[in-house]
Amino acid sequence: MNWGDLVVKWVHVISIVTGVGLTLFQYLVLLPVLRRVQGVPEDLVKAIQRRAGMVIGIAWVLIWVTGIYNLVVVVPTVKPNYHLVLGAKILLVLVLFFISTALSHPSLAFEGIQRNRARWVALAAWLGIVIIALSATLNMMRLKGVALKELPAAQVQQLPSGSP
Ligand code: HEM
Secondary structure (H helix, E strand, C coil), X not given: CCHHHHHHHHHHHHHHHHXXXXXXXXXXXXXXXXXXXXXXXXXXXXXXXXXXXXXXXXXXXXXXXXXXXXXXXXXXXXXXXXXXXXXXXXXXHHHHHHHHHHHHCCCHHHHHHHHCHHHHHHHHHHHXXXXXXXXXXXXXXXXXXXXEXXXXXXXXXXXXXXXX
């Protein structure tokens, strides 16, 4: 086992748990509660959103660095079927990255998105879920060998005799 690859995978997954988790917290807890409860100070809401945006921003830096590392390690070993699913994942990651940045960046260009925060947070949460499902599919495609250019020796030994 390559320990470097494993540590990078840990950081990738932990950063994703943090980023997608905070988005789900806003979608499922914070925004519904704020819709129901009157008189919550606006400063408090802004401070929570600013803090969440900052932590999500740090998570994104780690997600990009470790995601690209994963990509470089995995891509030489896989077949076009894997590239298809990976392409779909990266496309959705780019959309999620844009929404996530627009929700927390103070630029006036993102004012429209921030005014409709509930809608965009919901979209970001669902995108996060779909991307995680695609990522688990990618992992399974390698694990089961369907996406590998060459099967690991242990799996070759299990093939019935006469298989190509
Ligand atoms: C920034 C661009 C990203 C790239 C280039 C990238 C690339 C990768 C690659 C190549 C793997 C290995 C998959 C395998 O084992 O075959 C992986 C694992 C994973 N990625 Fe990403 N990723 C990125 C961002 C994200 C994001 C935003 C999420 C979630 C919202 C995510 C969720 C995951 C998960 C959960 C795994 C582990 C899958 C498993 O082992 O079961 N990734 N990533």
